[in-house]
Amino acid sequence: MQNQNDQSRMDRIVSLAKRRGFIFQSSEIYGGLNGFWDYGPLGVALKRNLKDAWWHDMVAGHDELATLTGAPSPYEMTGLDCTIIMHPQVWKCSGHFDLFHDWMIDCRESKRRYRYDHLHGRWAAHRGKKVFVTTDASGDEAAPETVARAQKFFGLRAKQVDEIEWGGGLESLQQAIAAGSATLADTLGPDATAPGSLTAPREFNLMFETRIGALAGDDDDRAFLRPETAQGIFVNFKNVLDTSRVRVPFGIAQVGKSFRNEITPRNFTFRSREFEQMEIEFFCKPADSAAWYRYWRDRRWKWYLDLGLTAGRLQLREHAADELSHYSVGTADIEYAFPFLAAGEFGELEGIAHRGDFDLRSHMEGKLVRKDGELVVETGPDGKPRHKGSGKDLSYFDDITRERFVPHVIEPSAGADRATLAFLCDAYHEDEVPDEDGKPRSRTVLKLHPRLAPIKAAILPLVKKDGMQEVAIDLYRALKPHMACQYDEKGSVGRRYARQDEAGTPWCLTVDGQSLADRTVTLRDRDSLVQQRVAIDEVVDLLRDKLS
């Protein structure tokens, strides 16, 4: 079902994000660069708060002595910060070099390029003429788009649209071709005027390539920008084991940039070409891995809820067996109903994957493939490994049980940009509040969790006289060492509240005439709009308590 309201809500969110300095298009003054985004003053704070919350909750604040709810045992957490460009062999053994591709398809007529799996179509016929009409529009826009395209193709007027005979509903072009129910020769490309202009689908590796060194030239100098942060963790597994006192089970976390040359970046920052990931590789005993998988799936799900994402817009989806990667024993996605999606559709925020021993073994032995249900080293025509591993021993010796094994890995892999976008969308509200004269005024407010809010408190002198500024500045200076806060004396107090509401600031502290008499201020709550008087000397403790 078409979700017009949500699409127009998304447009207003994008407009607020630009207007208030959350997110800008990269290189905007030169016309922008598709798939690349910059975070403005408020956006950088929001995204940093999100990453800090993740790092604190998963790593720095983790209690390694406690058995957390649902965890099979206590565990340790540590971190890494690896390079974006790594040895090219890393990507050969991980499988990205051979397998990290999407299928793309070009249109000879329009010169446009599409992701094969993004094209949908259906048969349309009119007076003996038949064509498989396709579109790259997604969700609810797709079906009306094929009607408009068929109308144009058959040269019909609007009132003749009903004369078109449809051969069923929309289906994936990829599946229709595979099933033989459509051919490329009969297919009208999404921007073409005649059928048969789409090329055969081709593989397109999503890794960005670069060259290392001044004399770079031949294939041996080719390097890649990492498409995930995870591999830096696997190749440092032994370094971490040898240099810290961690014992299995333990996790290594990393936050950092990843790059994917997406064929069709879309939906604001949702699918970007440069983005940040927050990944954990959790190493455990093979026998305990199923229990740890369940623990991490539930733990990560709860994290989003605790930070305020609306439960009704979140979904935890276990992958069906045929959806699993060749190495995966189990995967669940945490998904969010983004407003740009059709009703009932969800977009992935994070994947939690049980990866078995695939990654550590790949970096020991060489690129693995599944053969007869077993993971074996892939060999070339000469019988040698297609991509040779490091040969280093990445097994683990448990000196208590005297067992040696290759740990299994559970990987909660989240996107910082997607999560930022989800929190932004979820926080966006439009409501009515009384203005200074008690009249209802419409407002736009970001109901962000205080931990995520870019500014925690605003300090506002009611007027710029009678010593109110001085009291407000003193309060600002008392609060600033403890949290991000802002002093604002410009405009009416109503306008200042409105500015802070749009920025998602949870608390406003107003210094007025009474403050000078009894050293109290008004504390206004963004969401409930309740205003209470609090002692100036208690403000710091009060807000710190609320934040924790």
Ligand code: GAP
């Ligand atoms: N190491 C596993 C891995 O990278 P993934 O599902 O490909 O798994 C993990 O990526 C997360 O990274 C996704 O759930 C998403 O949040 C984020 N992500 C992936 N591709 C992205 C893109 N093009 N733009 C923004 N975020 C992306």
